[in-house]
Amino acid sequence: MPIDGIFNTTIDLLGKNIDLRVKNQNLISSNIANAETPNYVPKSLAFEDELQGALKGGHKGTPSVTDPRHIPLKGTKDRLQSVTGRVLETPAETPGKDGNAVELENEMTKMSENQIMYNASVQILSKKFAGIRAAISGGSGGN
Amino acid sequence: MDFFNSMNVSASALSAERTRMNLISSNLANANTTRTPEGGAYKRKDAVFAATPMRDSFDKVLNNAANRDIRQVKVMQVIEDQNPPRLQYDPSHPDANAQGYVALPNVNVVEEMADMINTTRSYEANVTAIQAAKGMAMKALEISSK
Numbered sequence: 001m002p003i004d005g006i007f008n009t010t011i012d013l014l015g016k017n018i019d020l021r022v023k024n025q026n027l028i029s030s031n032i033a034n035a036e037t038p039n040y041v042p043k044s045l046a047f048e049d050e051l052q053g054a055l056k057g058g059h060k061g062t063p064s065v066t067d068p069r070h071i072p073l074k075g076t077k078d079r080l081q082s083v084t085g086r087v088l089e090t091p092a093e094t095p096g097k098d099g100n101a102v103e104l105e106n107e108m109t110k111m112s113e114n115q116i117m118y119n120a121s122v123q124i125l126s127k128k129f130a131g132i133r134a135a136i137s138g139g140s141g142g143n
Numbered sequence: 144m145d146f147f148n149s150m151n152v153s154a155s156a157l158s159a160e161r162t163r164m165n166l167i168s169s170n171l172a173n174a175n176t177t178r179t180p181e182g183g184a185y186k187r188k189d190a191v192f193a194a195t196p197m198r199d200s201f202d203k204v205l206n207n208a209a210n211r212d213i214r215q216v217k218v219m220q221v222i223e224d225q226n227p228p229r230l231q232y233d234p235s236h237p238d239a240n241a242q243g244y245v246a247l248p249n250v251n252v253v254e255e256m257a258d259m260i261n262t263t264r265s266y267e268a269n270v271t272a273i274q275a276a277k278g279m280a281m282k283a284l285e286i287s288s289k
Binding site: 027104118 | 149212261272278279285
C-alpha cells in the first residue's frame with residue numbers, strides 16, 4: 001500500500017481548511033475591532049467553492065480527471081495547496097451615518113460559525129490520525 | 144503566527160475602546176464644570192478611530208494577500224465638541240456673565256450614557272474574539288494528541 005494511500009487527500013484538505021479558517025478568523029477580528037471606525041467596510045474570506053474545485057479538479061483551467069487511468073497534470077495535493085481564497089467586501093445593507101458598514105451581530109455569528117467549522121476540521125483530523133495509529137498498533141490501543 | 148495577528152487586532156480595539164471609555168468618564172465627571180485651565184466651561188471630548196494596516200514589521204509585509212486586508216484600530220486624535228455651551232440663568236453663580244447666565248459644558252448626560260453602553264458592548268465583542276482565537280489555537284494543539 002503506497003504511503004499516499006494512508007495520508008490521502010482528506011488530510012491535506014482538512015489541513016488547508018484549518019489554514020483558511022484561521023485567515024478568515026483574522027478578517028472577522030479585524031471587522032469586530034473596527035465596528036466603531038468611520039467608513040470601514042467589513043471583509044471576509046470566501047474559499048469553499050475554490051477548495052471544492054481544487055478537490056474535484058478542473059479548477060482554473062487545469063484538466064479534470066474523469067477517468068482513473070488519466071494522469072493528472074497537477075496533483076490534487078498541489079491544487080489544494082494553491083487555494084488562497086478571495087477576500088470579499090461584505091458591507092451591511094444599511095451603513096450607519098459615519099459610513100461604517102459593520103453589523104456586530106453578523107460578525108459574531110460569522111465568528112462562531114467559523115470557529116465551529118474549524119473545530120470540526122480539527123476533530124476529524126485528530127480522528128483520522130487516531131485511526132492510522134490504531135492501524136499501526138494493530139487495533140490493540142497500545143502506544 | 145496567524146493567531147497572534149488576530150489577537151493583536153482585537154487588542155488594538157480593546158485599547159481604543161478603553162481610551163473612549165476614559166473620555167466618556169471624563170465627560171460625565173465634568174458635566175457641570177464651569178472652570179478649566181483653558182478658560183471657560185468644559186468641552187465634551189470624543190475619540191476619532193481610524194483603521195490602520197498591520198504592517199509594522201518586515202515579516203508582516205511578506206505575508207500573503209489575506210493578511211494584507213487585516214486592519215487594526217487606532218485612536219487618531221481626541222477632538223473637542225465645538226457645539227455652544229448650555230446657558231443657564233443663575234445670577235448668583237460666580238461664573239455668571241453680565242446678563243446672569245452661566246455657561247455650562249456642552250455635555251449631554253443621556254448621550255454619554257448611550258455611548259458608554261456602546262463602548263462596553265464593543266469591548267465585550269473584542270474580548271469574545273480574543274477568546275475565540277485562543278480557543279482555536281488551543282484546539283490545534285489537540286491534533287494527534289490521542
